[in-house]
Amino acid sequence: MEQLILASASPRRTELLTSIGVSFDVQPADIDETPGPDETAYDYVERLAREKAEAVALSNPHQLVMGSDTSVVLEGEILGKPATQAEARSMLTRLSGNTHQVMTAVALVGKGQCQSVVSVTNVTFRQLEAGEIDAYIATGEPMDKAGGYGIQGLGGIFVTDLQGSYSAVVGLPLQETAALLAQAGHPVWRNWSRR
């Protein structure tokens, strides 16, 4: 198959895509991530995933390129990666005791075409104590993650319920990603070997 390029700087996405037996190159995309004035969170993550893939496809026209975006959405509001510790504190305080959505889009660009999917997962946090929020921020874990937490790390102790795709919360919905690749004529299982 044509070489697949993952247009992402996220170490979680590299790990997740590797875990389903796909081989690929990594080429992060640098795009403007400002939401449009009336853009819904759903449309926003889909557009960003597509624009990341398209940006990298420009210089790799004969390759398949995958882009993805994850946003945490609370009452319709997009919470991206916190820029400061104060912003992380404010996000975690708002997520405390509430249910939010994690929206992760994946887009696959090849031969001038783009296919995309959006996965929506409901995640519920218990009430968080102010002291534990501060201790969590001091670990550094929130800073490169949408919504200011990592479910796969220390942040896992905040989660009381999850409805949807765990892998999508970490950064890439595995079922949907494999389905996109299969649709493009590259079922992931063709590369599987004994392990």
Ligand SMILES: Cc1cn([C@H]2C[C@H](O)[C@@H](COP(=O)(O)OP(=O)(O)OP(=O)(O)O)O2)c(=O)[nH]c1=O
């Ligand atoms: C909610 C949540 C997000 N995240 C991460 C996944 C993504 O890496 C990040 C969301 O930011 P993104 O902007 O989607 O991705 P990124 O900037 O890390 O990488 P790129 O745009 O180059 O693909 O948050 C977790 O690792 N665990 C979680 O529980």
